[in-house]
Amino acid sequence: MKNLATFFSIFFINFFIYADQLYTGLDEQQLKRLNHLSDNIRCPKCSYGNISSSNAPISKDLKEEIAQMILAKKTDDEIYDTMSERYGDYILLNDVEKRNPLIFLAPLIALIISILVVTIYTIKKSK
Amino acid sequence: MKKIIVLLTAVLLIALVWFFALSLNAPKISNVKTQEGKGLPSGFELLKLNGEKVNETELNNGIVLLNVWASWCITCLVEHPFLNELSETYNIDVIGINYKDKLGDAIRYLDKNGDPYIYSIHDYDGKYALKLGVTGAPETFLLIDGEIVKHRVGEVNQQVWDEEFSNFF
Structure with missing residues (x-):
């Protein structure tokens, strides 16, 4: 029992020391930005998933690099640009729709054109 | 009018099937x-495993083959005999980037498996490799006068060499 208590004490002390050492210097707002950016950047070494959810060393490195960029007052777009310039647009997850609206509007445009064509054809036929 | 619509639909359908058939053979868009x-990348003070400073102009002149490796990397161990062969048989100069490794482990690895590199850069924290665009080990870069002309993510073996690198030598 005493050994178990010692083990858990060491584990939790180490856990908090480790968590405390990460991304030092970021305030609460900056940490929120870091989490948001990390949620929207794909792990380049993994098949799926963002760098927040990945344990790959490259994901940890990228998160640290993003933290440094936040501290250096880079905007979100500048950070996304740095990442996509290095790894390609593949690295960008959710925010990509804001950056390439045409890709996501294309199906809607196609639908509107189809409806127009069918409507015009039906009206002409009924005459 | 009806005939035109049927014809247009048929053309559209054929175009769609053709497009999807082509996309089956297209390279995966998911690749980094x-x-x-x-x-x-510039602005780094690079050191060799023996502690000497790396002359960066050396890296930016002529043909340079850079190989990212680590003693903890299993695929690097698989790749290593081919790198030995490259340096011994083909007489090609290979420069290593020792990635996120302990100095002692790296030296022991080369002592045990042979050293195909003219020297290895000790990138102990992986920061140089990160800026270079490395996502893990092994990766290989072929540079001509400072420009990366080939970047291989993963192992280089005889087949990969013949297909992707040999025509540069």
Whole structure:
């Protein structure tokens, strides 16, 4: 029992020391930005998933690099640009729709054109 | 009018099938972009495993083959005999980037498995490799006058060499 208590004490002390050492210097707002950016950047070494959810060393490195960029007052777009310039647009997850609206509007445009064509054809036929 | 619509639908359908058939053979869009066309990152003071300073102009002149490796990397161990062969048989100069490794482990690894590198850069924290666009080990970069002309993510073996690198030598 005493050994178990010692083990858990060491584990939790180490856990908090480790968590405390990460991304030092970021305030609460900056940490929120870091989490948001990390949620929207794909792990380049993994098949799926963002760098927040990945344990790959490259994901940890990228998160640290993003933290440094936040501290250096880079905007979100500048950070996304740095990442996509290095790894390609593949690295960008959710925010990509804001950056390439045409890709996501294309199906809607196609639908509107189809409806127009069918409507015009039906009206002409009924005459 | 009806005939035109039927014809247009048929053409559209054929175009769609053709487009999807082509996309089956297209390279996967999920691949991370390689670093071809770029140069080496600057602003780093690079040290060799023996502690000597790396002359960066050396890396930016002529043909340079850079191989990212680590003693903890299993695929690097698989790749290593081919790198030995490259340096011994083909007489090609290979420069290593020792990635996120302990100095002692790296030296022991080379002592045990042979050293195909003219020297290895000790990138102990992986920061140089990160800026270079490395996502893990092994990766290999071929540079001509400072420009990356080939970037291989993963192992280089005889087949990969013949297909992707040999025509540069």
